[in-house]
Amino acid sequence: MPRLLGVDIPNDRVAEVSLTYLYGVGPKTARDLCRKAGVDPRKLARELVEDELGRLAALLERDYTVEGPLRRQVNQNISRLRDISCYRGQRHRRGLPVRGQRTRTNARTRKGPRKTVAGKKGVKDLR
């Protein structure tokens, strides 16, 4: 399996798809990368030659923030929001949705698995 930027080893898919296994590289960026590096996007990743990989890596290194540095950047942005105790920061701290979504129902991605409250009954039972 080819290695790009150290740890990442995209598998035997076409170059265009394989690149999206990198954190911070989506379909769009992958296509751009192939074009800029002069790599056939339909070529299987395992068939990529050293030279092509080198060019891709160089491009990523120079023009893109991916993997570790990108993760760090995202975390820094969040911790900045936390530190200034603004509304968005508070939402991050509490693990609730940050962008004004409803929380009466849904919001399970942020809130995690449902925590059932014992003894709480439906509205009908209260009457």
Place this chain on the structure above:
Amino acid sequence: MSRSLKKGPYVDPKVFRKVQLQIESSRNEPITTWARSCTVVPEFVGRTFMVHNGKIHVKVFITEDMVGHKLGEFSPTRTFRGHGGKGGKK
């Protein structure tokens, strides 16, 4: 460039005037305001604002990181006191 960028940040004129006056006279006392939608600009750094949250004025000390946010973002309008409690509802 999005439309909102073209229009530039909204800075409440009254608040801004007060800040300017304070800079000129090098005073630094809390500025009481209701203008929650006012953007924090670099001139505000190091000043204290009393931002209304609908009930009281919350003290907000502006640091460099807060530039670009709105004053209201630092003055929460809701108090969450937790769900349930002893025995829950009857």
